[in-house]
Amino acid sequence: MQTLIQSVLTLRRDASERDALADTLEADTLETVDVLLAGTQIQAVASAGTLLRAANQRVIDGRDKLLLAGFVNGHTHSSQVWQRGLIPQLPLELWLANVFESTPRQLDQIYWGAVSTAVDTLLSGGTCVMDHAYVIPGQEMETVAALVRGYRAVGLRAVVAPLIMDLPFASGFPKGCLLPQSASPRSASELLALMEAMVAEFHDPDHGIYIGAGPTGFHRCSDDLLAGCADLSQRYGLCYHTHLLETRAQHRLAQERYGISAVQHLANLGCLGPRTSLAHGVWIDEADIDRMAKAGATLVHNPVSNLRLGSGLAPILKCVQRGLNVAFGCDGSASNDAQNLLEVIKLGTILHTVTEADYDHWLTPAQTLRMATVGGARGVNLGHCTGRIAPGFDADVILYNLNHPSLLPSTNPLQLLVLGRPTEVVESAWVRGRQIVDQGRLLTVDVTALHHALLQPSSPPQRAQTQHHPVEPHYRNVMLNR
């Protein structure tokens, strides 16, 4: 069946979007259009009143509604749903010590984590997620199977990039670590073989499920693993996704270990390319930005998490000015205790005024909405099929109810969607042409079952750990007592 959405507001398509070639971020006005969804795709977009109803079409009255391409949550860790609210505010390295201790270890938790992440994504305007996924040691295939089952159950488009690493936790600290080293994880070759098996088993672009190559980050990975993932990415066309220079400690570690910029090091290993998305990049400099832009890579900005962990301010305005593609991520629920894309986009829109006095350079809602859609799609290597409302693109679209009290009075819907605090405004959502949300309700999964699982977990959440983990004195000494 086809769906015709008539007379609906949308972001004005600029010339570049009409031919789907370039990614200018300039359009900031609305236009009223008719949109025809057919099969898995958007079949037509035309000025309002020009697409006439055919016999086999369901018609939706788009008046007082806004249609946007679905956002991409460019970086999260779905299992952390179980840890939201749990971990104190600490710098990443100390926070991680707490996260590990309370990480869920059961496959049903993994499944419900994916379902919860998918539902929160949809109800905050997203249709696709990059799950940089924790995998249970020894149950790696089973973990990915549970995640895929979760995303399929909801119907979200998902890239699952298992977090893999072959260096121990302590190697992520500058100046080594005086504590007993944690057990070394699997070797690079074992991990790469495992990834090949996962690609064979789960990578399924025709049905919106993808495997990504997701080395945790240079701080936890050997060069063999980093480069091996680049090889995988190239051979199978996978998104290459990794943490990059999230913290000042990682910046110091890169200097210590490589003597050159971490970004240059990744480039030297062949890890920077148009399929590469790098999460955080708080501590990249202008030369790094230029390297990443030249390679066609994507920076995934996680503003809530960056503040929550005190990681710093990513240089997003510079990235935009220098032509680097930027996407948004929620990051996991242990460092952003919600998975709401509209919240992340709002903060990303207003935060960077603190680094720039000239208001002509401030990000506008239209710009950040494009980052969340076009930019996000590119970041997960899916810029050819999602992130735009244009003929031939997959029908990954969200219909917002502009008459919801949180979007009133009717002033500028784009500004209010981004700068307000909209709640329950997603009226309908389609992913690959399939309607997943109608009247604000999920059509695929039973959210009361999800609620029940979160309410009475099979393994009750642990209470917050102490702020003073054994690794703390070392960290304090290295990072604060300079």
Added chain:
Amino acid sequence: MQTLIQSVLTLRRDASERDALADTLEADTLETVDVLLAGTQIQAVASAGTLLRAANQRVIDGRDKLLLAGFVNGHTHSSQVWQRGLIPQLPLELWLANVFESTPRQLDQIYWGAVSTAVDTLLSGGTCVMDHAYVIPGQEMETVAALVRGYRAVGLRAVVAPLIMDLPFASGFPKGCLLPQSASPRSASELLALMEAMVAEFHDPDHGIYIGAGPTGFHRCSDDLLAGCADLSQRYGLCYHTHLLETRAQHRLAQERYGISAVQHLANLGCLGPRTSLAHGVWIDEADIDRMAKAGATLVHNPVSNLRLGSGLAPILKCVQRGLNVAFGCDGSASNDAQNLLEVIKLGTILHTVTEADYDHWLTPAQTLRMATVGGARGVNLGHCTGRIAPGFDADVILYNLNHPSLLPSTNPLQLLVLGRPTEVVESAWVRGRQIVDQGRLLTVDVTALHHALLQPSSPPQRAQTQHHPVEPHYRNVMLNR
């Protein structure tokens, strides 16, 4: 009738709170208590299981719920409800030029602005608002009457501090302004006489409605008006509320006009005291903080608005470290396009990590919740009667539903309330002992009538103005081309 809430979680009362003397911000744990509300007050708080039901009592099962003192929204402008989403992101001075042009001019808009603000306050955990209120020129008394009517209709505790000024708009710019001066407003003596009339007519502490002395800010006020308001504040025991050093332009203006710190100037005029609350203070320095702390004044932190207008980062960690009382404000909806206190508290909790590497100094959720309650109450000169769950304090309390999906899984309710993105978690609210919200629904006003008013305004909202107001070249020249 009395209400007994049994076995409910609350913030641990520290010793200082039990005798209601000092304001330490140290408690960060939860305890389970019984709380008895009687008449307008909290009659008893005791360990769970120790308060037994009496015949005339309604009993509420507090399990899986959290009871907190109501937050105080320490700074907003209710009429801006009509302008949310409307104004582009611009520095305050240019943004103001747009705000004036689209300010509502009808009394019914003023009324619904107050109702909307009150409802949003309650449903995000607040029981009291400081409305630094725009008043329609020539209809000042009628405007305040409409506001009071709105707050009474909802049942919120409210301080209405009419925005008064006796210097023209252009005087708020450094280096004067080359544009034709706008008409001069009323004189200081006229304004002070008007304020006296408002106090006589509307100031009604016995019923939770207060008039505040609210000179707009030193940038728009003569010394006579600033000092005259201090005199009013002293004679009638009113809160003194004013904007302070919100922007870099105001900081330069103070140097230009006074040659000394604006805070010192206010102190010299007798405007700094324990009844004084100062909104923003983004550009105060350490000496200013010490002056304000010594006077017992309050800084009202408006983090969303400060980012939205690019005003900068208020030095909140320094304020806390130097003993200055800090409260939170949403600021008006034209500069924070929502009136959600939980959003403001979240941002205020995580934002200041960017200025401080030592995580031991980062604000905790328990600290910021105290700022929003105890700190907020002091800021509106009501620290003696609201902001605490303690016997003898007014029953201004909020009961949160910890089983709401946005507060699951059950890890650390305080952290999740502050660091998550809770939605529809306010189950019940009492103001001065009167229950205003039950099962998440308002008991006093018809929210569908509010929705209807916002949906079909008597005077449709204007579309956003141009970014390039005639005053823009002057501003750019003075503030950016140094």
